[in-house]
Amino acid sequence: VHGVLLTGGSAFGLAAADGVMTWLEQHGRGWPVGGGQVVPIVPAAVLFDLGRGGDARARPDAALGREAAAAASASAVPQGCVGAGTGAVAGGLKGGIGSGSTVLSSGAVVGALVAVNSAGSVLDPRTGELWGERHLLDHERLDVRPDPAALRRHLDRIAAMRVALQAARATTLVVLATDLTLDKAQCTALAGQAHDGMARAISPVHTMVDGDTAFALSTRRRPVPDRWAMHELLAAAADVVTRAVVHAVLRAASTTTDAGSWPSYRDELLGGAQA
Amino acid sequence: VHGVLLTGGSAFGLAAADGVMTWLEQHGRGWPVGGGQVVPIVPAAVLFDLGRGGDARARPDAALGREAAAAASASAVPQGCVGAGTGAVAGGLKGGIGSGSTVLSSGAVVGALVAVNSAGSVLDPRTGELWGERHLLDHERLDVRPDPAALRRHLDRIAAMRVALQAARATTLVVLATDLTLDKAQCTALAGQAHDGMARAISPVHTMVDGDTAFALSTRRRPVPDRWAMHELLAAAADVVTRAVVHAVLRAASTTTDAGSWPSYRDELLGGAQA
Numbered sequence: 189v190h191g192v193l194l195t196g197g198s199a200f201g202l203a204a205a206d207g208v209m210t211w212l213e214q215h216g217r218g219w220p221v222g223g224g225q226v227v228p229i230v231p232a233a234v235l236f237d238l239g240r241g242g243d244a245r246a247r248p249d250a251a252l253g254r255e256a257a258a259a260a261s262a263s264a265v266p267q268g269c270v271g272a273g274t275g276a277v278a279g280g281l282k283g284g285i286g287s288g289s290t291v292l293s294s295g296a297v298v299g300a301l302v303a304v305n306s307a308g309s310v311l312d313p314r315t316g317e318l319w320g321e322r323h324l325l326d327h328e329r330l331d332v333r334p335d336p337a338a339l340r341r342h343l344d345r346i347a348a349m350r351v352a353l354q355a356a357r358a359t360t361l362v363v364l365a366t367d368l369t370l371d372k373a374q375c376t377a378l379a380g381q382a383h384d385g386m387a388r389a390i391s392p393v394h395t396m397v398d399g400d401t402a403f404a405l406s407t408r409r410r411p412v413p414d415r416w417a418m419h420e421l422l423a424a425a426a427d428v429v430t431r432a433v434v435h436a437v438l439r440a441a442s443t444t445t446d447a448g449s450w451p452s453y454r455d456e457l458l459g460g461a462q463a
Numbered sequence: 464v465h466g467v468l469l470t471g472g473s474a475f476g477l478a479a480a481d482g483v484m485t486w487l488e489q490h491g492r493g494w495p496v497g498g499g500q501v502v503p504i505v506p507a508a509v510l511f512d513l514g515r516g517g518d519a520r521a522r523p524d525a526a527l528g529r530e531a532a533a534a535a536s537a538s539a540v541p542q543g544c545v546g547a548g549t550g551a552v553a554g555g556l557k558g559g560i561g562s563g564s565t566v567l568s569s570g571a572v573v574g575a576l577v578a579v580n581s582a583g584s585v586l587d588p589r590t591g592e593l594w595g596e597r598h599l600l601d602h603e604r605l606d607v608r609p610d611p612a613a614l615r616r617h618l619d620r621i622a623a624m625r626v627a628l629q630a631a632r633a634t635t636l637v638v639l640a641t642d643l644t645l646d647k648a649q650c651t652a653l654a655g656q657a658h659d660g661m662a663r664a665i666s667p668v669h670t671m672v673d674g675d676t677a678f679a680l681s682t683r684r685r686p687v688p689d690r691w692a693m694h695e696l697l698a699a700a701a702d703v704v705t706r707a708v709v710h711a712v713l714r715a716a717s718t719t720t721d722a723g724s725w726p727s728y729r730d731e732l733l734g735g736a737q738a
Contacts, residue, residue, distance in 0.1 A: 308698070312597055322587055380669055384662035391663070392698035394655055396690065415671065423583070423667035 190217045191257060192403050193232035194272040194303050194361045197247035205232040207253025233401045235305040236357035237275025239447030265301060268439030272361065275443075276305035278390070278436075280346045282443050282450040286436025288428040292420050296410050298366040300382070300428040304436040306400075307358035308392040313343055316457050318437060320389030320430040328431070330438075334457040342456050359399035360386055360433075364425050368413045370406035378404035381422050385429025465492045466532060467678050468507035469547040469578050469636045472522035480507040482528025508676045510580040511632035512550025514722030540576060543714030547636065550718075551580035553665070553711075555621045557718050557725040561711025563703040567695050571685050573641040575657070575703040579711040581675075582633035583667040588618055591732050593712060595664030595705040603706070605713075609732040617731050634674035635661055635708070639700050643688045645681035653679035656697050660704025 191208050195201040209228050212218055218226025238244045256271070265287040269276075273284030283306065289299030304310070311318050316334025324330075362382040370378065382402030386393050394400055404425075413421055442452045454460055466483050470476040484503050487493055493501025513519045531546070540562040544551075548559030558581065564574030579585070586593050591609025599605075637657040645653065657677035661668050669675050679700075688696055717727045729735055 314597065322589065377669075377671070381667075383658070384668055387659035387662040387701070388666070392656075392694075392701060393659055394652075395697050396652070396694050419667075419671050422670050426662070426667060 189231060189405055190219075190228040191230045191260075192363050192405070193230055193253065193256070194301070194363065195232065195234050195248045195253075196237040196241065196272050196275050197234060198236045198238050198357075199234060200247040201234045202232055203250055204248040204253030204256065205230050207250035207255070208232075208257045210250065211254045211257035231403050233359070233361045233403070235272060235276060235303055235359040235361060237277075237305065240275030240277060240443070240445060240450070242445045244447065267435055269441050269443060272303040273436065273440070276303055277450050278304045278306045279309035280349050280450070281310065281437065281456060282440040282452045284436045284440040286432040286434065286439060288431035288435055290424050290428050292417065292424055294410070294413075294417055296366060296368045296413070296417070296421070298364065298421055298425050298428055300385070300425070300432040301363045302429060302432040302436055303361040304390070304433050305358055306360050306390045306393065307356040307395055307397045308390045309346070310390055310433065310437050311453070311457065315339075316342070318389070318434050318453065319391055320434040323388060323427050323430040324434060325431070330458070332458050332461045335459055338457050338459065356397045358397050359401065360390065360393070362386065362402040362429055362432075363405065364402065364429065365405040365407060366421060366425075367407045367409040368417070368421060369408040369411060370404075370413070374418065375404040375406060377422060378425055381425040382429050385426040386433065388426070389430045389433035464506060464680055465494075465503040466505045466535070467638050467680070468505055468528065468531070469576070469638065470507065470509050470523045470528075471512040471516065471547050471550050472509060473511045473513050473632075474509060475522040476509045477507055478525055479523040479528030479531065480505050482525035482530070483507075483532045485525065486529045486532035506678050508634070508636045508678070510547060510551060510578055510634040510636060512552075512580065515550030515552060515718070515720060515725070517720045519722070542710055544716050544718060547578040548711065548715070551578055552725050553579045553581045554584035555624050555725070556585065556712065556731060557715035557727045559711045559715040561707040561709065561714060563706035563710055565699050565703050567692065567699055569685070569688075569692055571641060571643045571688070571692070571696070573639065573696055573700050573703055575660070575700070575707040576638045577704060577707040577711055578636040579665070579708050580633055581635050581665045581668065582631040582670055582672045583665045584621070585665055585708065585712050585728070586732065590614075591617070593664070593709050593728065594666055595709040598663060598702050598705040599709055600706070605733070607733050607736045610734055613732050613734065631672045633672050634676065635665065635668070637661065637677040637704055637707075638680065639677065639704065640680040640682060641696060641700075642682045642684040643692070643696060644683040644686060645679075645688070649693065650679040650681060652697060653700055656700040657704050660701040661708065663701070663705045664708035
């Protein structure tokens with residue numbers, strides 16, 4: 189795998205994969221098939237957000253894909269309403285891009301990038317607390333509780349949206365990566381943990397209107413994990429996905445377009461409190 | 464499907480399926496294949512618990528399977544350390560059998576039976592609260608909080624068991640059933656929700672030492688669900704599985720055998736408080 193593309197624009201947005209392919213080919217990155225030719229392998233997944241970014245005809249195209257590939261870096265990932273998260277929503281609140289990572293006891297790393305665009309809710313209707321909040325690291329934890337009156341208003345608003353949510357077109361996208369050397373079966377197990385991580389942060393999830401998709405990658409810079417290291421990796425992977433979903437929701441900004449209004453969790457439940 | 468068998472006894476316990484088959488055949492229950500002959504369809508799953516019930520050579524056999532089939536009824540399911548839950552453990556605490564159900568807006572029902580035998584923990588190490596507790600119905604909620612000192616002792620004990628947990632042989636078994644008429648694809652989606660429900664009650668789950676298995680059944684007494692009814696079914700299914708796991712843990716009783724000691728959640732974290 190030479191690149192992974194997460195994008196908005198509904199099925200139209202997959203055009204951006206062509207741009208990523210082109211950039212990779214131009215830079216000689218890909219599977220060598222002889223004669224100096226390479227075939228870049230670029231898994232791609234798209235989420236429905238037409239109009240939520242402001243213009244239903246604004247869709248990522250090949251040029252944007254090329255730009256994204258050229259801009260790829262090892263620096264910290266921008267989170268919130270960026271990239272595939274621009275028009276993403278999460279059960280009536282604004283969704284977006286989130287990331288999370290952790291260092292395992294061996295020094296190996298597992299990290300997650302998510303684009304949260306779910307039909308299900310990210311918060312416990314009883315308390316307003318984010319479902320995934322208890323999985324945050326100590327220093328990430330919120331020091332503000334949802335206001336009960338705000339929670340009631342939120343639940344009333346969501347109940348009134350029931351018809352819209354029934355027709356929801358949702359998909360949460362996850363990329364999990366580790367520097368341990370995994371084979372395909374191990375990557376499949378890792379991708380399974382992405383779904384467990386989603387389940388702990390979003391409810392319901394994996395519904396008839398969700399296309400929830402996870403990719404799992406191994407950069408192979410560290411050895412093959414032994415049985416215990418693999419166990420530790422899987423356990424940690426689900427947790428970083430849960431945290432990444434929470435990060436996405438906490439970094440999202442309230443958005444209004446011609447297609448509707450999606451308040452952020454902070455604005456709707458926490459009175460706009462910032463981290 | 465004419466019966467589902469959940470049993471302990473590790474792979475030996477699958478012998479009990481033969482007894483269920485025999486009972487069903489004797490009662491003419493099965494897939495008719497002509498000439499008055501039927502073939503009972505009995506999916507079966509087993510969990511590892513050798514010795515935890517008291518005697519490593521005590522394993523469910525065909526006679527016990529026949530007895531179980533004969534005893535099957537529509538009355539309330541016994542929960543806790545019974546049946547396949549006899550020797551089940553949950554991350555160093557006693558596991559067992561739990562059930563849960565809910566009525567959907569159409570009047571249809573979805574119910575879950577689980578045998579909790581997990582490598583992962585059922586409680587949040589930060590608070591001692593059961594991971595799945597917030598999914599309980601209002602009248603099921605506990606009015607007692609884990610004692611912080613008891614939580615510390617529990618976490619110390621679990622940390623000391625790390626080597627044993629590494630070698631854990633675990634499997635949580637789930638049966639989900641609804642009276643809606645589902646096809647196989649819909650049953651598969653329903654079984655998927657069982658895994659989401661497990662993920663919300665057990666962490667980590669689906670690890671290299673878990674064989675987590677879910678069966679989904681449709682009794683076909685009610686119509687085929689429309690799109691919204693299917694959505695509602697899936698969302699509710701995960702929740703009843705989560706609740707069933709919590710019920711199993713709360714109904715379990717502390718157990719000591721030659722193979723070891725497994726305190727119940729109530730005894731270890733709640734000072735023995737009863738519901």
